[in-house]
Amino acid sequence: MLVLAEQPDAQLPLRIAALAEQIRLRFGEQLIDLVPGWTSLLLHYDLSRTDHLTLAQGLTPLLEQWLGDPPLESPATLHEIPIWYAGEDLQEVARLCSLSVEQVIELHSASEYRVGAIGFAPGFAYLGELPERLVLPRRATPRTTVPAGSLAIAERQTAIYPQVSPGGWHLLGLCPWRLFEARREPPCPLALGDRVRFVAVDEQRFRDERSRQ
């Protein structure tokens, strides 16, 4: 486990992605999986080919160089994701944040987010950071089923549930896109460090886009 920062920042996901790529090139098949977190990178290594001490030795120069690297002039991909803001919790979120429903939608869709990590479920991208005025704790009781495509918020994060799953976040709307398909290359359109904007659409456009998927 490489802990790379105390706190996440806007540049960190892209820098962690770049580091992961370098490590993959350097160590190849000795590594089974590299899993970036908000502030970390977990290396799953193949014990038949290496061990943690050998890896640590090889990693030291890479990490030293990475720490000295200048911030990336990021040409990060921008995704504009259509959202039909009609989530089950929209009213409740507005009430809890002392805002109108329109203000919630405006605040949420006016911000640009970064993919900070991908996990929890296939293609589930944690996007940060949510505007301060929309920050709420997770729901006290998680839902046992959240519909696929649900756009949700919790604490300083927002995300879309790619599959039907349990979930404790507040549901703001629905996205017509499939965010994870095992047979597509790549399976997940969002990558670490990518920029994301949400575009409010009406029900008709949501249905049109979904039927085109």
Next chain:
Amino acid sequence: MKGLRVLKPGPLSLLQDGGRYGWQHLGVSPAGPLDLHAAAWANRLLGNPWGTPLLEVALGDLELLAEVDTWVAVCGADTPIGIDGQTRPAWSRFAVRAGQHLKLGFVRSGQRAYLAVAGGFRASAVLGSVSTQAREELGGLHGLGGKLVAGDLLSCAPARFALAASVPWTYQPDYRATPVLRVITGGDAAEFDEDQLQAFFARSWQLSPQSDRMGARLQGEALVAPERQWSQGVASGAIQVPADGQPIILMADRQTMGGYPLLGWLHPLDLSRLAQCPAHQHLRFIAVSLSDAQDELRRFYRFFGR
């Protein structure tokens, strides 16, 4: 294609191989057999390479009709094994001829039996693996994460062996014994109060009936856990301690990232033993060093050609 026809699927019979690795950065769970020890032996008895697709049969109650002449092996949980009513030994390979019924009864001890066939069961891989991940709807016979259902055909090629073979009895665990599971402390262990770490090892825990292929949940006097802020990648065997103080040990169908503080990791080979424990089983934990665990795991991998 011929194979073994499913007459009775049992409550939860799943196709598994060596696991779906290489996609954890996209949140894809590794899945794979919960009991690597039994699965590895079942394949080895038939000369199959590591990770050859086999069946994980939870609780037993499986009935198959052979449509091909081949050999199979059953390892893991103790279930009655019969071919047309004739008993066959566990932890062994034996012949099945076309037209014969192969039955596994309900488990008598242990939870999961592994049924391997010579050459392995054939199915299309999803993201490089046929392992069934129900929650993610990936893998399995039809690629959508489904468990076995009546009428399914487990495709396999004909095969024959000259001789029977069995696993030496010293490698056949007694699932009735109370397991003592080995733990490598680490992760956020330094953030726990020393007495809480000691309490984890001193207390007796019970396996909760809420446990599943994703995680083994422990019940006992609550531990006091520190707080951790940012979600990180997690590994199989990770021992999470959520705010309620009841530890969760991550199993094969685990998520790829977690936010709960980690006390350490279960010895990878003891995950196999844990996977065979029934609900309410009493469990105890003892510490093991990382290097001892690694040496043992390396020997295990070498022996099974992984």
